[in-house]
Amino acid sequence: MSAREAGRPLGRALRALLPRGLLGRSVLIILVPILMLQAVALQLFYGGHLDVISRRLAGGVAGDVALLVELVRREAPEERAWIFREAAWRLDLALAFEEGARIQSVARPASLPLLPLEEDLNNALRERVRLPFDTDWQSDSRSVIIRVQLPEGVLHVEAPRKRLFTATLYLFVIWLAGSALLLSGIAVLFMKNQVRAIRRLADAAEAFGLGRDVGPMKPEGASEVRQAAAAFNRMQERIRRFVGQRTEMLAGISHDLRTPLTRMRLALAMLPRTPEMEEDLAALGQDVEEMERMTAAYLAFARGEGTEQARPADLVELVQDVAASARRAGAVVEVAAPEALSMRLRPDAVRRCLGNLVDNARRHARRIAVGVRTSPRTGLGGPGGVPAALWAEVTVDDDGPGIPAAEREGAFKPFHSGSPNGTGLGLAIARDIVRAHGGEIVLEESPLGGLRARLRLPV
Incomplete structure (x- = not known):
């Protein structure tokens, strides 16, 4: 398998994750470079500035602890008070000595897993104190307790965390997150206004294509x-x-x-x-x-029935009217439909479309069956891709000779007539009307043995 073929599944997966709308893609185009820039800045901060500062601060505390350990080792127990006093005053370190104690090794989880503070402090103490030690970051949220094992006991050193930690990290992270949220909000608001104008243009074009009088659009948005x-x-x-x-x-x-x-x-x-x-x-x-x-x-x-405006109407009532007219002309018409199906359409145009379909069936057959039902928005779709939750489906079946499958599409062409008494415009007019409503019409084989005309209109 070539590299191109191997990369196709990955490309399809990435396309599936991308937003489908213009607003989402536009915001993504704006935010991705910003987030990448911030990620680079954060990496530089972690790999450079924070690492250097953390090592220097840890080295300073470890140096003070090493000095105090050496002083405590050299002074007699009764002479160590001045060391404790000077450490608290000059170094901001609280000291305590536990006579005869031993360090108990306890595995503690890292309290700051995203920061190098604990590791840097341990490395600095290991380098400068050179005695067994233990660090406790859990007991006190404001201090770090350092225990150093001496021959006669354990020296406890309580160091404030502010000596090991800089508030610059908080400010930097807040700046990154705040700027990202601020830019995201500005981008969404700005692009939403731009996309709203495009949506209005698309809606106006769709409505005009369906024969509705939308009037002139107000130009807005980008140039x-x-x-x-x-x-x-x-x-x-x-x-x-x-x-x-x-x-x-x-x-x-x-x-x-x-x-x-x-x-x-x-x-x-x-x-x-x-x-x-x-x-x-x-x-x-x-x-x-x-x-x-x-x-x-x-x-x-x-x-093309273009002067009539769409309005709410009952499709079932139109079908019943057309069937009644066909019965008065001598046809045998059966109708299977719900009690009502209200939708927005041009009633006179749809009545003419249904009349053409029933008249075509009446000229070639003795029995006609008309069905009305709703179906999910799958399968046939209108030329404009009208977003409808349901389709209203009307089928006109007959028991006539039918039309061969290879000739069914040609039957919709103007002036193409299969009857000596026809003009060849009935099906052409019917398709023109259905497509003007955002639907479609096809010819199929009928369960009655003849021809089925099936049309769908968006509800």
Whole structure:
């Protein structure tokens, strides 16, 4: 296995630990160099300044203890009082002598495991006193008790910890921790404001893509984010203007086409009916109706139902309305759905989408089954990746001939019709409407033996 392949699991593990959001990654980018700099400074302090200071302070105390031990050894017991008095006054060391005592070796845990004080003091005493000794850091929180074994007893030396310890360490650690917390807070507050502007831009783009009128965005945040917001506002205005102009143009074309079609219908109605011409007149009338229907379908496809605004509606009620209309047209439609499923959508557009799916099934089958249910947000996803906890799923099944799997995607293309009486826009309009809601629609094999159209909308 190569080094590149061996490093891939490690790279994936590191990526899994990284924050997924922009705020977390931005704060991490800011804090990691600061923490690394502080770690280097702390290492230099521990390896340099603290180590030198600790050895010097321990050497000073060990030198004083060695001097006192030598004085006590040279003086007679009745002459040692002045040594004890001078040690307390001049060296700030309290002395006591225990006649005939022996040092009991006791294993004591380190009281300051992160600092080199105890080790440095032991090394200094070992070097300068050169007698058996013991140090006690546990008995007194303000002093270190040093016991030195002499031939006639044990000399107790109580040394203040302030002679071995410097408050610079506390100040340094407080500075490191305080500066890290302060910089972290400033970084989080600053980046939160920047990310909030990006989130608002993303929400506005998503809402606009779903056909909602969000209005112009207020540019805020960094200059690049303000520039993106201004560009989004200009794009939004251009798209609205383009859609409006296209809709007006197509509405005018539709009106212009309907006028001659209406005249043709009237002319056909006023023509004298003879047995020889009856069949031809009926065919012409059907052609005129087909042209009117195709004109309306083309206009609906071009408009894309873009003028309707989303609002709370009951999806089950829309399905029941479409099923009732299909039954009035002679279809056999079964509906399996909960009592209600309220969600935010464009009711007229969704009704048209469901109507197109049911009409397609009605033209090719005798039995239609429509189901409505909710499912977790897995599997199909909308083009914009709409964050929804649930999907509302609608299935339209029929027992018709179906569509081969290789041809199902092509059925969604505009003007692709598998029926001589169709325009080829029903499925294209349905997919356009579903995707405008942030969902998706697919064709599958139906349990009834025909075709299943399955659509999902974010709840």
